[in-house]
Amino acid sequence: MINLSAYQSLLAPIEQFLLCSTPNTWIQEASKEDNLPILLIDHMICELKAAQTAAWLIRKYAVDKQSGEILLTWLAPYEKLIYRKEGCLQDLANSHQDISKKLTLRENCPYSYDLVDKMVMLIKEELHHFYQVFDIMQQRHIDYQNISAGRYAKGLMKYVRTHEPATLVDKLICGAYIEARSCERFAKLAPYVDDELANFYISLLRSEARHYQDYLTLAQQIASDDIGQRVLLFGNVEAELIMLEDNEFRFHSGTPINNK
Template sequence: MSYEELLAPINGFLLTSTPKAWVEKAAQPESLSMVLIDHLICELKAAQSAMYLIRKYAVDKESGDALLAWLQPFEQFIYRREGNWRELAEKNKLSKSVLPKSNSPYGQDLIDKMVLLIKEELHHFYQVLEIMDEYDIGYRSITPARYAKGLICNVRTYEPETLIDKLIIGAYIEARSCERFAKLAPHVDKRLGDFYVSLLRSEARHYQDYLTLAEEIAGKDISDRIAFFGKIEADLINSPDEDFKFHSGIPADSVNS
């Protein structure tokens, strides 16, 4: 599948494209460290979100503990500055088979899709660390962006609608990430641009997996709910944002200038 074929359904799914002002800001050399550090954190948070869904909805305690152990070295590196990042590639392994709990209505499909997503997100996490090392960019703590919170605060509080909403949000986050990698790739150096292009295939599949799971679990048409979150997502992308991040809106300084 070509680059354009991968992006076509994503561009059709998202209600708005990334504003030119964000691309211009992200492509500036002084923005590189923030783009990469926030990208790194986004990869970990994507893995954490997928793991939360599996542990809450689909697996028994033993499998849940194995999932936590899988993620632990990556979380310790970010939150406690523990460990050598070069060893993380060897840590991206699940210690046992993860099986659905007997009373889970969601089952193996949710587990299989989310386990693959976690593995790929942690691999991308390591790849971003490699690039940060090449560019001599050290990890530092940064404030959370408004983007994910702006979506999650609209999640319904009863099941299975809570799960359905979270899966729809996952689809939008993955789709926007993919769209932004494609937008940014032509405006950065070849090493970074090639890396962004290499992410498109897996990110495109992640958005589709989230959406498929949401539709399967709902068992009915959810196009209204997809459109509801699409409007919120587009508003976050198109409104001025003081805090420049990978998923931020229009840079406020470009609006005020």
């Protein structure tokens, strides 16, 4: 049995931040052997989406056009694998690089350094996690297949305001909830899967917890006033998405309708 007691100090703030726990019915569904391929595939896609979101934030708000192209090139091998089913582990391994020194910060943007600093680290870690999931899939002879996106991220983004800097602040808060929920689910699921997967999920906890904190820190830094009410709004939306019945199983899906 996996012992998570050593991680309680890390998980406690996340459990307090989230307004609901993952339902046991989701854990039961996620731990079924038949659902392992979809769980791993969606997890891998989520890692890419997290990296893409961070890269978009940097390109949109913090760096010049040439630097934005560097970020797109960094992501290209991963997107090629997901969207065109082309590439291999070695292609991904070759793409790992330190690009921080190559990025030129946009002038007159007071938060550009902090945004780039935190988001580049997030991209590095999410792409490494993508590589790790893909490696596990290959070892288990699980082929990648295209799957539809769940409703979770879109459900959060519906409430993002459409004027700046409110748009950026809200997107950062959404990012915090997505990372916090991921961390919580890795911890919840670890005791119910085989040792290799359990150890992998536990190895992700510290980075996911830091990502959620980084998103929140940036959101408060950029906002002109306290973000407490926006955090609460998105917290309620996030909890509703998790607790409502969901007929599609995904890593961030809600309560399964047909749990048998």
